[in-house]
Amino acid sequence: MIRGTLVVDEAICKGCELCIAACPQESLGLSDRMNNLGYRVVHLVQDNCTGCINCALVCPEGAITVYRTKKTAKNKVGVES
Numbered sequence: 001m002i003r004g005t006l007v008v009d010e011a012i013c014k015g016c017e018l019c020i021a022a023c024p025q026e027s028l029g030l031s032d033r034m035n036n037l038g039y040r041v042v043h044l045v046q047d048n049c050t051g052c053i054n055c056a057l058v059c060p061e062g063a064i065t066v067y068r069t070k071k072t073a074k075n076k077v078g079v080e081s
């Protein structure tokens with residue numbers, strides 16, 4: 001199973017919402033935080049990103065970096081007792 005997450009460079013996000021419209025998972029939304037340019041910045045609103053990178057491709061500012069991880073039994077974190 002592929003899981004994704006992302007980092008938004010909040011300093012350069014212009015709050016244009018193109019990434020929000022491009023996300024098939026509805027994972028993104030505008031936060032209440034404003035950056036130094038006066039724009040509300042984008043953040044993940046639910047933990048269901050698949051790492052499809054649509055958001056990063058449409059961002060005119062190049063503000064989004066997507067990371068993909070493969071969840072397997074091998075890389076599950078165990079708890080030692």
Ligand code: SF4
Pocket residue numbers: 004006022023024025026027028048049050051052053054055056066
């Ligand atoms: S990588 Fe795909 S699923 Fe994840 S937030 Fe971006 S558009 Fe949505």
Ligand code: SF4
Pocket residue numbers: 008012013014015016017018019020042058059060061062063064
């Ligand atoms: S597309 Fe880029 S600039 Fe526009 S809201 Fe999303 S992260 Fe910000």
